Amino acid sequence: MKKYKVSAKPLVGDGVTKEYVVQAENEESAKEIALNRMIVEESNDGLLDSPGQMFTAEEVGYFYGHELQPRSISDLVDNLEIFIAEMRKTEDEETIPKYIKQYAWEYFREVVIDKKALQRMAIYVADRMYRIISEIDRMDKYTRAYFAQVIPFLWDSLQNRGIDTFYIGH
Numbered sequence: 001m002k003k004y005k006v007s008a009k010p011l012v013g014d015g016v017t018k019e020y021v022v023q024a025e026n027e028e029s030a031k032e033i034a035l036n037r038m039i040v041e042e043s044n045d046g047l048l049d050s051p052g053q054m055f056t057a058e059e060v061g062y063f064y065g066h067e068l069q070p071r072s073i074s075d076l077v078d079n080l081e082i083f084i085a086e087m088r089k090t091e092d093e094e095t096i097p098k099y100i101k102q103y104a105w106e107y108f109r110e111v112v113i114d115k116k117a118l119q120r121m122a123i124y125v126a127d128r129m130y131r132i133i134s135e136i137d138r139m140d141k142y143t144r145a146y147f148a149q150v151i152p153f154l155w156d157s158l159q160n161r162g163i164d165t166f167y168i169g170h
Contacts, residue, residue: 001024002026004023004024006030007057008054030057034057073104077129077151080132087142104157108161118161121158122165
């Protein structure tokens with residue numbers, strides 16, 4: 001299952017475009033789920049006489065519209081306990097690290113950062129990460145999964161931009 005943002009735009013006039021975030025196997029089933037939701041909403045509100053809608057669907061990441069969505073690259077380290085807690089809650093070792101790495105990949109692809117700022121980032125990440133590690137209460141498979149998947153990716157991303165890093169893996 002993937003997460004999709006489906007937009008329903010009226011074919012006629014300047015009506016309101018409605019958006020639905022749904023879990024579906026593919027774009028077509030996402031559109032169908034959104035259509036069914038819209039029919040239920042409109043029948044509850046007595047609006048079934050509205051004109052036709054054009055549905056478009058685009059796959060969105062795990063964090064789309066989610067309160068846990070990273071807001072900055074430092075969130076990958078600053079909020080790692082929150083991300084690990086969510087992994088425990090969903091009993092999933094792969095989905096959150098996958099989307100965190102995707103966020104980091106997009107960040108480093110889109111944001112131009114000078115070498116000094118990258119060096120400061122590396123120092124911050126190292127310092128913050130080691131402080132967090134020294135205070136970790138619970139070292140379980142979710143903690144290990146996050147540290148095995150996300151942190152090396154972050155270090156490698158910095159190293160790929162010319163920042164020499166050294167870290168000890170598991």
